Amino acid sequence: MKTIDKVQLTPDGPSLSRIVAGVMTWGEWGVDYSTEQMANLIGHCLDLGITTFDHADIYGHYSTEAAFGEALAQLGTSVRAQIELVTKCGILLETHRRPDIRVHSYELSADYIVACAERSLVNLRTDYIDLLLVHRPSPLMHPDEIAEAFSRLEKAGKARAFGVSNFTPSQFSLLQDSVELVTNQVECHPLHTDCFYDGTFDQLLRAKIRPMIWSPLGGAKYFKSEGTSVLRLRDVVKTMAKKYGDVGEDVILLAWLLKHPVQPIPVVGTTKTNRLDNTRLALELEMETQDWFIILEAAVGHEVA
Numbered sequence: 001m002k003t004i005d006k007v008q009l010t011p012d013g014p015s016l017s018r019i020v021a022g023v024m025t026w027g028e029w030g031v032d033y034s035t036e037q038m039a040n041l042i043g044h045c046l047d048l049g050i051t052t053f054d055h056a057d058i059y060g061h062y063s064t065e066a067a068f069g070e071a072l073a074q075l076g077t078s079v080r081a082q083i084e085l086v087t088k089c090g091i092l093l094e095t096h097r098r099p100d101i102r103v104h105s106y107e108l109s110a111d112y113i114v115a116c117a118e119r120s121l122v123n124l125r126t127d128y129i130d131l132l133l134v135h136r137p138s139p140l141m142h143p144d145e146i147a148e149a150f151s152r153l154e155k156a157g158k159a160r161a162f163g164v165s166n167f168t169p170s171q172f173s174l175l176q177d178s179v180e181l182v183t184n185q186v187e188c189h190p191l192h193t194d195c196f197y198d199g200t201f202d203q204l205l206r207a208k209i210r211p212m213i214w215s216p217l218g219g220a221k222y223f224k225s226e227g228t229s230v231l232r233l234r235d236v237v238k239t240m241a242k243k244y245g246d247v248g249e250d251v252i253l254l255a256w257l258l259k260h261p262v263q264p265i266p267v268v269g270t271t272k273t274n275r276l277d278n279t280r281l282a283l284e285l286e287m288e289t290q291d292w293f294i295i296l297e298a299a300v301g302h303e304v305a
């Protein structure tokens with residue numbers, strides 16, 4: 001099977017692999033892999049063509065970037081040129097590692113964003129971040145502060161491209177007036193389809209910007225919940241999985257997402273090599289339009305209006 005291609009986030013923008021590996025649960029917030037296990041998983045991703053890794057400073061209560069950086073160091077210096085590192089900044093989490101933080105909150109001043117990116121560089125053991133995202137909008141954010149931070153980081157060669165995550169279309173427009181944003185990383189899966197209807201995807205389609213999608217399978221909402229709508233959706237997804245060649249439910253869910261014309265880039269959260277392998281099947285699966293709507297109908301519980 002062919003390796004996963006790279007795609008551009010915007011016509012002139014940076015390239016990421018068509019499937020991105022999300023590392024949120026590779027460390028302390030999940031399987032807590034050893035350095036060797038993490039290095040092996042990075043190597044497996046690279047073999048598949050998954051060259052982009054999605055981080056945030058807060059993952060593992062501020063520990064996963066450093067664990068990943070150690071694994072990268074074990075793989076050797078030549079690996080850095082083969083990969084793209086995405087990380088996010090701006091959320092403050094209360095944890096013993098950050099006694100300065102007294103409340104879960106956001107800090108999007110220019111100085112904080114710069115300091116945060118510089119900490120990520122140290123933790124990831126790299127000189128540059130390929131793509132830095134503001135993790136969440138803050139009610140107290142001012143676009144000029146974010147623009148100043150991005151400009152300082154770009155001039156210093158510490159970050160090469162910039163974007164946001166979980167921004168509404170109006171928040172995205174506000175910031176886009178001052179800086180070039182190359183993505184909005186948002187949640188999207190059959191159990192969370194707000195971005196189809198709230199203007200998020202319309203805005204990105206118009207601007208020819210690809211969204212990155214977090215929880216592309218619905219994560220715990222799909223695999224761990226026992227609610228009526230989830231069980232109904234799971235039945236339909238299992239039927240589709242049989243129809244499309246006895247594939248996994250993960251393949252159907254990813255193929256469903258990939259059918260959207262906004263050309264989303266899924267950030268998959270799996271920690272398992274076989275499920276990373278499955279992403280290639282999803283890229284090759286062409287879902288029939290009516291099946292796409294059957295899945296949507298099962299998720300929302302009624303016919304589309």
Ligand SMILES: NC(=O)c1ccc[n+]([C@@H]2O[C@H](COP(=O)([O-])OP(=O)(O)OC[C@H]3O[C@@H](n4cnc5c(N)ncnc54)[C@H](OP(=O)(O)O)[C@@H]3O)[C@@H](O)[C@H]2O)c1
Pocket residue numbers: 021022023024025054055135165166185186213214215216217218219220223248249250267268269270271272275
């Ligand atoms: N920007 C943001 O605000 C934000 C928020 C959340 C996450 N993220 C990013 O998005 C990434 C992905 O998020 P996510 O983890 O929610 O994504 P996801 O890919 O929707 O879900 C991954 C979870 O589903 C499980 N899973 C996958 N296939 C399965 C199957 N066939 N059967 C049972 N369980 C299965 C995985 O377990 P296994 O590991 O066992 O496969 C893992 O726990 C994160 O790593 C992070 O990088 C960003």
